[in-house]
Structure formats: C-alpha cells, structure tokens
Amino acid sequence: MAGSQEAGSKVARHGGNLFTVLSATALIATEAFATAVAAGWALAGLLNLGDVGEYALMGLFSLAAAYVSFVYFRRAVRVEASLVV
Template structure:
C-alpha cells in the first residue's frame, strides 16, 4: 500500500489535489469577475452570462495548462 498513487517519480494524487484547488479558485474568480463587470457596465443578463462564460473558459484553459505542467514536474522528480 506504500506505493499506492505513485506513478513514475511522483504522485498523481498530489497533482489532482493541487489542480482541483487551483481550478476551483480560478473558475470562481472568473465567474465573479464576469458578474461584477457586467453589473458595472449595465450589460443585462445576457451580457452577464456571456462574460461569465468567457472568463470561465479562460479559467478552465488555465487550469488544464496548470495540470499538464504540474504532472510533468511530478513525473520528472525521482
């Protein structure tokens, strides 16, 4: 059981946990930013949802990029 979750030189569990934390914060921030900017610019509901979706997609892209880099670093550790 000592080797559970170990792949190569690192732990996949560590990467998934860190990515979950970063992704949750990034997506929540993106949605809040879309809501706030739409409110400041009086864009209405459609504009609000559009900004939230746009910023959410950017946050999702950043989260995937973070996962890939973190996974590469974990696998390079020996």
C-alpha cells in the same frame, strides 16, 4: 525479493504524486472558476450589460479558467514525473 519491494514503492510513490497533482489541480480550478464567475458578474454590473452580457462574460472568463486549469495540470504532471526521489 528486493526488486519487488522497490517496484512496489515506485507504484505507491507514483500514486501519491498523482493524488497530489489531482488535489492541487482541483484547488486551482475551483479558485479559477470562482474568480471567473465573480469577474463576469462584477464587470457586467459595472458596465450595465444586463443578464445576457453577464452570462456571456461569465462563460468567456470560465473558458479562460478552464484553459488555465488544464495548463496547470499538464505542467504539474510533467514536474512530478521529472522528480527523482
């Protein structure tokens, strides 16, 4: 009986950790993409690159933001999985 309660608490704790990781990743990804788009817009305006240059920089910086978000998610999952409570 005690084993089933312990197993249930592990599942609940793991689900809570996953929710925390997903929530933090959503926050980081939103900030990274907003920064990428703003940086592309500002840099293109500063260098007078026009619309095509603006979209190209936004796309380039958004790829970097996607990579950063993916790396953050992988590391956060690894850290949460290694925690012993």
